[in-house]
Amino acid sequence: MEILIKKNDNNTFTVYIKSLINSEHIITLNDDFYFEILKGIKSKEELILFSFKFLLERENNTSILSNFNLEIIQNYFPEYKNEIQNWLNHEKD
Secondary structure, X not given: OEEEEEEOOOOEEEEEEEOOOOEEEEEEOOHHHHHHHHOOOOOHHHHHHHHHHHXXXXXXXXXXOOEEEHHHHHHHOOOHHXXXXXXXXXXXX
8 A cells, every 4th residue: 555645735645545445645744733743743744644544544545534624533543642752762762
């Protein structure tokens, strides 16, 4: 499986997932959520890649919404923010 991210503008990205069945997803990532969750430590693209890997561990790519704000992941998976913090803490080691 391959995940490709294309930046459309500062807050909008297209994510292509190449798998048995390919999928395309339009992602919105506003600055407020980005800085709240990452404090600028990683790029928006890195957060999107991490988030899609997180989602793909829990569901197949065709089950992921085709258009959504990254912030809503925590509504479906409450552990999302903790997993991001674990990722950041692991990167510091």
